[in-house]
Amino acid sequence: MPTFLVNVSKIQQNLDAIFARAQERKIDFVSVVKSFHDSSELMHLFDRRRPSYLGMSKLPLAEKFRDQVQSPIMMTSIPRPADAARTVRIAEVSLNSNLETIAALDRAAADAGTHHGIVLMIDVGDLREGILPADAAAFVRALAGRGFAHVSIRGIGTNYACANGVEPSAANLETIYSLAGELAAILGARPYVSLGGSSILDWLDHHHLRDWPTQIRIGQSILLGTLPVVDTAAPGLCTDTLVFRSTILEQALKPSAPAEPGGADALGAVNRPCDRGFRRRAILDFGVSDTDPKALVPSDPGIEIITANSDYTIVDVTDSNQPYDVGDTIDFIPKYRAMLQGFISPYLEKKYQ
CATH class of the missing domain: 3.20.20.10 (Alanine racemase)
Incomplete structure (x- = not known):
């Protein structure tokens, strides 16, 4: 979870x-x-x-x-x-x-x-x-x-x-x-x-x-x-207040673009990814029913969010220095919309430290 x-x-x-x-x-x-x-x-x-x-x-x-x-x-x-x-x-x-x-x-x-x-x-x-x-x-x-x-x-x-x-x-x-x-x-x-x-x-x-x-x-x-607006740190305030933690469900080398042109995805968006050859991709245990994936910033700068649906978010971990595998966790820093949707979601566990 x-x-x-x-x-x-x-x-x-x-x-x-x-x-x-x-x-x-x-x-x-x-x-x-x-x-x-x-x-x-x-x-x-x-x-x-x-x-x-x-x-x-x-x-x-x-x-x-x-x-x-x-x-x-x-x-x-x-x-x-x-x-x-x-x-x-x-x-x-x-x-x-x-x-x-x-x-x-x-x-x-x-x-x-x-x-x-x-x-x-x-x-x-x-x-x-x-x-x-x-x-x-x-x-x-x-x-x-x-x-x-x-x-x-x-x-x-x-x-x-x-x-x-x-x-x-x-x-x-x-x-x-x-x-x-x-x-x-x-x-x-x-x-x-x-x-x-x-x-x-x-x-x-x-x-x-x-x-x-x-x-x-x-x-x-x-x-x-x-x-x-500027989405920058406010002087004198802490920005390490919230962490969104996810778990890898699958990790494999896969093509970076589909073999055939596709239509809209499950959320109605039309994706046209560039063909970058085979890339190492991970499927994470959250989607738009949990938060807004577009408003998450990976803590690991070598990770790139590719797409998301209701339950999964797919990330590219090829450029990361970490040897990720199934069961490992990946952290993100939420922006405002990810925070808002995350607190509303009943599927997201909240741990207070």
Whole structure:
């Protein structure tokens, strides 16, 4: 069975390092926990740090852990109107960009006898969720005109490098901070600015975030120690946090190209491999039902991933200096998508070290 080796102490080092940097700059910190799915070990690790919020994107997981954690929960994916009652029961705050969804949350909060916080999402260029900056003032006035008594805007937020790889810049940060100042006059209070995505970490160290109540929502850099888009190590963080370990099921010399042209493979991809003669190939005990093989980096630089299907991944070990055989293991370093799919897969064993 393929295995995730999870180095809890290294993940804790990353968590503590980012938390300390945020505290030093008087910035609220949201630990985004969606990447490790239902790992109770990591959930409790994140919770013990007592972030401003645990950022969760799936209601079933939030419901599972609500009574197991002490930190308040922020729903980091926009709720469906039909899920308003579940959302206000589980989370103190949710991200929103639709007036009728907010109306549903207000009704649900009234029925539950509670109050729910809103982070109004603004799209500053990544073209994911959020209203355009030019429409924000009119949106807030319309919201105020509805007279909602059980929801209120706590902050305005945006996401970076989630849909189109747009990273923080002086221009788009100035847009959202200036908008926060404009909305403060309408709201009668200063909303915090909630910045989502690990790419914001660079601005903690090398740039300047305006002196305003600010919140950062971070996930990837805690778990992998890397920055999105550029996919490089984040300064001061550990990148040896996760190892994907597989086992060789078959190993043999085989042609590097099929004898006859083929069509699509089991996953619908059309492969046109170059003929490199006979190569030593190994079949590994995982496929796309376990993780995303395309988002794995072999620890052995002499190994090349050739293709994968639902249960197998085929690698070329010809150029490796290791004498691999059936039963031997091969390790990989997961990128974000491999980590995400791996934690979700019920077929992947997780070992915490």
